[in-house]
Amino acid sequence: MVLFLLRPTCRQRKGRESPGPCRIEGRRRGILENEPRSMEAEVMKALIVSTNSPEETLVLGRMLARWLEPGDTINLVGDLGAGKTVLVKGIASGLGIDPAQVTSPTFALIHEYTGDVPLFHFDAYRLKQPEEWENLGYEEYLRGNGISVVEWGDLVEPYLPSEYLQVKIEREAAQGDGRTIELRPIGRRFHQAIQELGKELQHADLGYRYCDNHR
Numbered sequence: 001m002v003l004f005l006l007r008p009t010c011r012q013r014k015g016r017e018s019p020g021p022c023r024i025e026g027r028r029r030g031i032l033e034n035e036p037r038s039m040e041a042e043v044m045k046a047l048i049v050s051t052n053s054p055e056e057t058l059v060l061g062r063m064l065a066r067w068l069e070p071g072d073t074i075n076l077v078g079d080l081g082a083g084k085t086v087l088v089k090g091i092a093s094g095l096g097i098d099p100a101q102v103t104s105p106t107f108a109l110i111h112e113y114t115g116d117v118p119l120f121h122f123d124a125y126r127l128k129q130p131e132e133w134e135n136l137g138y139e140e141y142l143r144g145n146g147i148s149v150v151e152w153g154d155l156v157e158p159y160l161p162s163e164y165l166q167v168k169i170e171r172e173a174a175q176g177d178g179r180t181i182e183l184r185p186i187g188r189r190f191h192q193a194i195q196e197l198g199k200e201l202q203h204a205d206l207g208y209r210y211c212d213n214h215r
């Protein structure tokens with residue numbers, strides 16, 4: 001197990017070809033106006049997992065799904081083709097949804113899947129105006145009885161709940177199938193979950209480590 005300092009979160013998107021969406025800014029994070037955001041709650045360890053194939057990322061998603069509960073939100077961050085949708089397929093599979101059904105919501109901002117619990121799969125990449133996000137009724141989804149997974153969630157970060165799991169996927173090299181996947185709890189909700197997931201990974205054939213608390 002290795003402890004090390006994380007680089008600052010990369011908030012810049014790279015290599016986008018389409019006109020692309022806007023980033024929603026200028027609103028405090030948290031759906032409820034009075035939602036508390038303690039500094040302490042943000043200081044959490046992150047779990048870093050290495051996968052060497054899409055199949056391994058699927059396995060990680062499936063393992064993660066076991067720790068998810070209705071009302072949970074995951075913010076999926078990573079460049080185009082990083083593997084966000086592959087991870088969602090794994091989560092879907094873990095929730096009893098056929099992963100073949102799961103595709104990036106190309107022409108829609110959201111896909112809903114029915115599993116053991118509903119899975120709400122958002123993709124903020126095509127967002128053009130903040131109003132589009134608001135018109136989705138995102139609050140209903142995020143507060144609702146399903147699990148919300150938001151690809152490119154950093155683009156709508158101010159609209160995310162105060163507690164969510166941030167999952168950042170990075171290619172380990174320009175070519176190849178290696179991916180570094182960082183699971184970072186924002187708020188308290190996922191702290192225990194990533195500790196438990198880390199224990200489970202000891203029995204899976206995936207490399208993992210914890211990193212320190214710095215964002």
Ligand SMILES: Nc1ncnc2c1ncn2[C@@H]1O[C@H](COP(=O)(O)OP(=O)(O)OP(=O)(O)O)[C@@H](O)[C@H]1O
Binds near residue numbers: 052054055
């Ligand atoms: N270790 C890995 N984990 C996940 N995907 C991998 C891995 N190695 C290779 N891949 C490949 O990378 C691609 C990831 O595509 P995916 O649609 O999941 O990306 P994405 O992050 O959702 O991109 P977008 O932002 O365009 O939605 C797939 O073709 C997958 O087979």
Ligand SMILES: [Mg+2]
Binds near residue numbers: 085151
């Ligand atoms: Mg995708």
